[in-house]
């Protein structure tokens with residue numbers, strides 16, 4: 001597996017110039033999130049062929065992918081053409097899925113525009129779409145050739161989305177760097193330093209490079225997500241991904257204290273951070289345990305009634321355990 005090249009840009013102008021120079025007259029197509037184009041209209045004036053698309057999480061499905069494929073066929077793109085996606089994780093997953101399957105896979109360059117996609121969704125080559133059985137149940141693995149990161153995009157991102165990204169950023173720190181965790185605790189939400197983004201990217205890419213197809217170590221990236229996904233589904237997505245994962249991380253830390261001896265001050269400090277961000281630290285499940293069990297069984301990490309669950313021995317020392325889903329449900333409902 002060859003990893004993606006990751007490059008950082010000080011301004012959108014510099015990023016555009018890099019892309020134009022790279023493509024020259026080669027076959028290409030840029031798919032850009034319509035919301036991003038509205039906020040940064042000059043992106044529509046570049047010499048590159050650009051199509052704005054409107055995709056919400058509810059539309060991250062095969063119908064959207066079919067529309068993207070149709071545009072690619074109408075433009076007579078070839079396997080050697082380069083597809084760009086400019087947007088958050090919803091656009092990079094949809095365009096990435098379409099690009100990885102069009103004529104068995106084109107070249108892909110991803111330009112993430114949300115904090116979450118800069119530190120997580122744009123990297124690692126997973127392209128997931130949803131169906132009636134759940135989130136990201138259909139997907140491919142195809143690494144983008146390049147991931148181009150420009151923090152200027154964050155200047156227009158709503159604060160709620162910044163907070164969601166911060167949860168994924170600090171998750172990377174919990175998995176790989178106590179120093180990064182401390183820096184995130186000090187972060188200015190209106191001015192995220194690019195060094196935090198690059199540290200989180202390096203942690204993710206190190207993990208992915210060791211286990212591209214997610215047979216072991218890559219599952220660490222799921223830290224906080226097992227319960228997080230359960231909360232998202234239980235609340236019918238009224239609780240955002242970031243808020244749900246935040247509660248999931250806190251719960252995993254509390255279980256880690258019991259099972260792995262994690263020092264209690266780790267969860268206490270994280271809880272304080274969530275309070276400061278005004279993110280709720282508790283969630284009352286609405287569905288009964290039978291229903292929650294059904295939701296858990298849909299999790300791709302469940303086998304023989306056991307879920308691959310990520311705990312922490314210490315910051316930077318994740319462990320993967322086979323956790324009986326009855327015990328996990330007992331923890332989330334009664335714990």
Ligand SMILES: NC(=O)c1ccc[n+]([C@@H]2O[C@H](COP(=O)([O-])OP(=O)(O)OC[C@H]3O[C@@H](n4cnc5c(N)ncnc54)[C@H](O)[C@@H]3O)[C@@H](O)[C@H]2O)c1
Nearest residue numbers: 035088089090091113114116117120121126127153156157
């Ligand atoms: N493939 C992976 O490895 C991976 C990893 C994590 C998450 N994901 C997926 O990512 C998706 C979530 O991604 P997301 O959090 O980026 O959400 P998103 O793509 O829905 O973006 C959030 C909102 O911000 C808008 N937006 C994007 N950039 C903006 C900007 N610069 N300024 C103003 N508005 C902007 C979008 O239009 C959208 O309304 C989920 O579908 C999740 O499954 C994938």
